[in-house]
Structures are given as structure tokens and as C-alpha cells.
Amino acid sequence: MNEPGVAVVIEDDEDVRNLVGAILKEAGFVVHSAATGREGVEVVRDHQAVAVTLDVGLPDMDGHEVLRRIRQFSDAYVVMLTARRDEPDTLTAFLTGADDYVKKPFLPRELRARVTAMMRRPRVVSAQSVPEAQATPMGSPIRQAAANHASIEHNGLTLNYKARTVDLDGKPVALTRSEFDLLLDLLRNPGEVRTRADLVRAARGDYYDDDAYISEADERAVETHIGNLRRKLREDSQAPRFLQTVRGVGYMLVPKKTD
Helix, strand or coil, rough: CCCHHHHHEEEECHHHHHHHHHHHHHHHCEEECCCCHHHHHHHHHHHHCEEEECCCCCCCCCCHHHHHHHCCCCEEEEEEEEEECCCCCCCCHHHHCEEEEEEECCHHHHHHHHHHHHCCCCCCCHHHHHCHHHHCCCCCCCHHHHHHCEEEEECCCEEEEECEEEEECCCCCCCCCHHHHHHHHHHHHCCEEEEEEHHHHHHCCCCCCCCCCCCCCHHHHHHHHHHHHHHHHCCCCCCCCCCCECCCCCCEEEECCCC
């Protein structure tokens, strides 16, 4: 089996840094670490990391700013680690581009499970990591061929689940991994109400038993991702085109429009 690649631990607490490093090494990663945000950005860049754990409370800069800088050049999987308990901090992490968010103190097996779940998702260059000027035009033979293969169309939206691209009315839409996976799950289940727990599993890539524990924080994260999706898809709250809320349960796809 192939090794997962390089992981970088950005953490100023030496004990936590060593613990996280040991967890990732056991998972098969080659691990590098950094004690500050600025150093961490360079280590991620120099070693082309595929996974990063990032402490929110770093001594030189806020962890969310570190993530913004990493996202300028890297599509690595990123798990934010924090001792903070406020919900806005969680929302900021996902808005900035984090793939997961774990509160301290955490169980080593929990962190390893979260990282393993993330690594199950296809790691490809996403629309958000490609400068607009370099994006392949919609009408080009390459992009047209991709759009016609392994794609799902719905009310002017085209999602290609092999190329992991999304176009809305012919224009590319930049989604995070979690947003893409949630949208794909909804598109693959038309007419079905997807509970928040269903969508947590879709976002995490976890294929575990239905009775596996889903926390309130996991469900709130899904709500945040859905809100981001609606914004990026330019949804009208009064007349949604794609995503419909089923109060107290979850979400479902708006039926296809008929000509």
C-alpha cells in the first residue's frame, strides 16, 4: 500500500507537537514540524505537504491567517486544532478552507481517525487553487470532454465527480472539498431527505456503521458548509434553485425544473 506522504505539524506547544507527530507517524506519514505560523507556511511549501495539523493559537500569528497563506499555494488537507470553545472560531476555520476542526484535549485515536477519513477523499487540484486566468475555458475540447463524462446536471448546475469540477450556468464555481462532497451527495440522492448525520458522513468520507456517533459540532459544521454552498451557488432564499431545508431533519435537492 502506498504511504500517505508528508504531513506537517504546526504547533507551539512542544508536548502537543510531539504527540501529534507520533500519531501521524503511526499513520504512515513522513512528519515535519514547526513551532510558529511563519515557519509552518514555509515547511508546508518546502516539503509539499499533503496533510497539515494547524494550531489556532500560535505565538506569531493567528492560525486562520496561516491557513489563508497556505491556501494560496497548497491544496493539502488541513485539520485545525484549538483549545477555544466558541462556535464563531469553528465557522471561521471552515470559511478559511479547513477540512476538519478538532478541539483540545483530544483522544489520539480520534485525531488519527479524522485524518484517515480525510485522506480517503480524492486529492486533486480544485477550482479554488487554480488562478482564474489559468482555468481551462468552458468551450475548449479538454473541458468539454470532461464535462460530458461522469457528470451530473441539475437546474443549470453541472458537477463532474471524476474531475471534481462544478459549473453554474457555464461558469466554474470554486468549492472546498467538503462543499463538493456535500453537493455530490445531494445530487446523487434526488428526492431523498439527507439528514445532517448523513451529510457529516459524506463530508468526512467516513463509511462507518449508521449507529456511529455524530456530535453536535459535526452537525453544525455541515450547516456551515451548506450555508457556504448556498452563497457560492447564488441561491435565492425565497425561491431556492438547488438546496431545500427540511426543518428539524436535514436537506434535500430541489426538484428538477421541467421545460
